[in-house]
Amino acid sequence: GAVVSQHPSWVICKSGTSVKIECRSLDFQATTMFWYRQFPKQSLMLMATSNEGSKATYEQGVEKDKFLINHASLTLSTLTVTSAHPEDSSFYICSASLRETGNTIYFGEGSWLTVV
């Protein structure tokens, strides 16, 4: 099946710094990539949707200047958390969609961000 790689798996950063998370579709060209945030024992919260070469579409309540999403190619999307604060600590998951397979979404392994 399709593989989505997410890196890093774990990251700790100091408050006020920025951190970048990469999401790659390894064996397919993703039609669309999604970024989610998940709090402990809760469901997925869609943050933004991005298509290659265009600006990401952010969900209501998600600060686009704080969570910068770049979708440079059909196989790579990045999420940069700028000026991170402890409340940004969370599990971030990316996913990539392949329309040819009935919009099946394939997920990365997720990235744990801890801001200290």
Added chain:
Amino acid sequence: AQSVAQPEDQVNVAEGNPLTVKCTYSVSGNPYLFWYVQYPNRGLQFLLKYITGDNLVKGSYGFEAEFNKSQTSFHLKKPSALVSDSALYFCAVSPRGGSYIPTFGRGTSLIVHP
């Protein structure tokens, strides 16, 4: 607007017994339906999907799901549960056209007791 309901936060079942994790949905038109599983501290893994055709869909790890259009349900089932099936399960629905952005249920924690 589309929505997904997973009415049970947690399902408990004894190993070897059949299991069912419920999912109902609301969407305009005919949907794509999915089930995903999440193990602790991991991303989601695709289990199975319904696109068209046979209402009974078979997926990974012995799981299956039945699409019931009249009841707008897509319950996940397995004939004989394993302790290793214990995880968080998410149902998702995606419209066939338009933005096709999927909507996920809130998740159901499956606990299989030895």
